[in-house]
Amino acid sequence: MVTLQNFRVTIDKMPYSVADPVITGLQLLEVAKKRPADEYLIFYLLPDGQLEEIRLDETVDLRQGGIERFITWRSDRSFRFVIDGRRFEWGAPLITGLKLKQLAGVDPQSYGVWLEVRGGEDRPIENTETVDLQAPGVERFFTGKKTTTEG
Incomplete structure (x- = not known):
């Protein structure tokens, strides 16, 4: 029997559960229903409070433990x-x-x-x-x- 593990994230302070431990910026935007995705920016909120922009094709590893937090903006630039x-x-x-x-x-x-x-x-x-x-x-x-x- 295979047990699927879900990974928890928050996007714009809303909680989500995802099955994939390595997820792209595009997939995160799709989870949060931010469409069209190319009109949004997504940032990873780092533990020290800084923000790191995640490209649509860039991956984030969610296996670090804890809840990973992200913030989005509808914008064409940072x-x-x-x-x-x-x-x-x-x-x-x-x-x-x-x-x-x-x-x-x-x-x-x-x-x-x-x-x-x-x-x-x-x-x-x-x-x-x-x-x-x-x-x-x-x-x-x-x-x-x-x-x-x-x-």
């Missing part, structure tokens, strides 16, 4: 930025200050995030503020403890 020296890929042209702090792994209440402005004054980004990642070049952000001048 966007790169750097925060605290770590490079990230993102599937949307906009990102919030809060999401930047979450990706950097800092406490959103006690840390601030700034957009590096070469040759100018770095710009603070509030939690609800969005930053457009479509400008030429790679946007660079950094985080730091907020300081108060109260008292």
Whole structure:
């Protein structure tokens, strides 16, 4: 008797079970009913919080144990930025200050995030503020403890 093992994944926070331990980006998009698949990007959420884009024909090994997590965007391109020296890929042209702090792994209440402005004054980004990642070049952000001048 052959027992089939199912492997668990989440795609856009929705749980799915798949039989194939080595699955392509296209198959993951089909599981999540993201059609037409060529209009979507799929990213693997790595344990350190970074995102890795998965090509439609690229495979992911699900036998590592645990639930593998993926995020999709309906987009024709990804966007790169750097925060605290770590490079990230993102599937949307906009990102919030809060999401930047979450990706950097800092406490959103006690840390601030700034957009590096070469040759100018770095710009603070509030939690609800969005930053457009479509400008030429790679946007660079950094985080730091907020300081108060109260008292």
